[in-house]
Amino acid sequence: MSDPVNQQRPIQGLRQLFSRRNGIAWAMLVFTLLVQLVVWHNLRSSENRAAEQQFEMLSEKVTEAIRKRLRDHEQILLGGAGLFDAVEQVTREQWHAYVERLLLPDRYPGIQGVGFTQAIPAASRDAHVARIRAQGFPDYDIYPPGQREFYTSIIFLEPFVGRNLAAFGYDMYSEPTRQRAMRRAAQLGETSITGKVTLMQETHGKVQAGVLLYVPVYQPGAPLLTPKQRMQALIGFVYSPYRVEDLMRGILRAADLPLALHIYASNGEQAEQLIYASRETVDPDNARYSQVQQLDLYGQTWTLRLDSLPEFDNRFHSNEALVMALGLGLSLLVFFLTSSLALRHNRAQAMAEEMTRHIRQSKHDLRLSEERLSLALKGSNDGLWDLDLEAGSMYASPRAWEMLGYRPNELTCDLKLWERLTVAEDLAQQKARLAQTMLSNVDHFTTELRLQHKHGHVVPVLLRGYIQRDPQGMAQRISGTLMDLTERKRVEQMKNDFVSTVSHELRTPLTSISGALGLIVGGALGSAPAPMQQMLEIAYRNSLRLGHLINDLLDMEKIAAGKMSFELREHSLGDLLEESLASNQALCEQHGIRCSLDHPVDVLVWVDGMRLQQVLGNFLSNAVKFTPQGGQIRLHSSLRGPRVRISVTDQGPGIPEAFRSRVFEKFAQADASDSRQKSGTGLGLAITKELIERMGGTVGFDCPPGQGTTFWCELPIQPSTSETDSRDDLPRILVVEDEPDTGRLLHMMLREGGYGVERVQSLHQAREKLAAGRYEAMTLDLHLPDGSGMQLIDELCEKPAMQNLPIVVISAAHQFDQAQFPERIVWLHKPITNAQLLTAVEKARSNVRQANGGST
Structure with a gap:
């Protein structure tokens, strides 16, 4: 006997499958079927587009191949015409050698031959026949027979064997289709092609449609300005006959085209003008893709019809049934999976409760962790913050909220809170900096931020943090402190305001004072008593010193604040050195010092031209200061591998040994006493060092005993347009x-x-x-x-x-x-x-x- 329980199980399974509780599975089935239908439709549309593009490309390939082959054949005929232009009387042997050299069967399959048909006036017919017979052709004659005003006779046709022998002596001008093409070629002086003809070579086998290509040959030196003059100067035609099927087989032999091709020698698809049909054909009404193109060729129009074969269609549409079957199978699979999940509701509910318990436990542990962190830094005046990237939560201490004017947790705490508090114009830069820090291997970081206070003003803060990473280096948690920088920024602003006041309020009157004293000392207001003149000169020199001091102080302030801008670009070093020499020549002449330039090799450097002039000006003014009157200063350069060294050599006493380690320090001077002989701020060389290093270079000095001092700077040589280092020993x-x-x-x-x-x-x-x-x-x-x-x-x-x-x-x-x-x-x-x-x-x-x- 059968078990009733086992018989009921399939029935219960079917009831559950069609129950209301399983409605979501049926909805998913309908949805996935619709999706599969859309996908199949889009796939079919995509395949159609791809097939159309491929068909278009193949069509263009066929037409271009035909056009190129006929263009190549035209070049062969033009070469033959050139032979007649170059040789006064072309012999049969010369014509044979020319055509044999072309290797026609190998390189131009489909061409029947290359020949020459001579133009013969009626009065010269008999003499012409006699001359050819005398060359060893006793049976030669012009045919078809009959009296005509003008004859053409094929006298050369290579290879002169087989089918081509039948064309020897034929008057092509006697046949209307050939005559139209020949007359057009002769009157226009252009290459011409005939319509559909039957070649004289069709002596046996299948008769193919034929065409002929003509190039006219004229008497050298004859006038060719009008059609009449061209006809009078006509010698004959270099031509080629083509059996079109053989020609197309030669053109398309390398292309395995899944297309049916029909060619008509007319403007439309006229059956009587069909000159070629491919072996594999298809009814145009049944072809999935078809195209009709017209080809203008040497006075004729060919119509090409291309139809896709089933072989071509299968390349793109053979998988449609498979896609439909797979889509249906996938939809059924989704349906049964969804049914299985829906019918196991109790188990899913239990799993959800378990996950909820874990989430609650995680929140409890997170709250304990936040309390510990708060107690650890309770006495600190800095704010505390903590980002748990895995839990997606953020904690900020009361002090952190106080800095920004908020009560604790007044705002929603999440991982995006810092973005909402950051000043809008700084956000993109700070996000990029954070991304770079997260990708690096650093654990600690320090950065400055500008945050938005609750009442609208900006609060600058110093952010210090520690990144906790997993074994793979991915960040899990970021914690740190927040320091209010408002007071520090206020002090820096006061400093900047002071510098601005010095720049505008002190430099402006000082410029007026120096200018006025310069005019008086120069005698613009008349001569002054000697004692007064001496005092005025002292005041003028010291006003200039004060101006240099203020400029140096302002430059150092800009450098320290990072506000000095550089306009780096490519410069010719020779031009910069010559400009510097010219700018400082007056200073040298004023002190009775000669200054020379020695620059053997010009190179390109990547610098700010104005800043480099400032550096060279500091070097030269320093050299003038310590070189005795009548001495010489030398500005020179030399190559040091991939760098160039620019040097200024003076004839001064040199630098004391004890001072050499502090030459480039701010306010450093070898003689710092009140009675020092040489004036200066002690900032010029410090500024020079900063400027050169900002441009990627280095500075230094050489002080050999008794030979003066050479201050130098080295800069990288800018590569020329090749942008390439050719040394083989470098990685x-x-x-x-x-x-x-x-x-x-x-x-x-x-x-x-x-x-x-x-x-x-x-x-x-x-x-x-x-x-x-x-x-x-x-x-x-x-x-x-x-x-x-x-x-x-x-x-x-x-x-x-x-x-x-x-x-x-x-x-x-x-x-x-x-x-x-x-x-x-x-x-x-x-x-x-x-x-x-x-x-x-x-x-x-x-x-x-x-x-x-x-x-x-």
């Missing part, structure tokens, strides 16, 4: 950067770090360089004119020889997905420093070595 780096100034800066930084550098500005150039040479590393900008840098990264990952190339991504993007980048890639955010770049390159190379087990 090579490829810089991929489309912005010229940034590219030159990276080039200079890496070259200073001891690398050989090559720079390109596009993906295409980068691919060529990587394929042609080997590089130790590559810097890459993500935004390039011909695509994204991510494309290049993906391509390198697919090539075994390139997938371990160290890469430093340098981009101005503020947001990015770290998961897109392989582990060997180091990311830098613009702007960058020299040290950051070199560190990133070494880190990328180290990552690759570690991934390869220590080998490179």
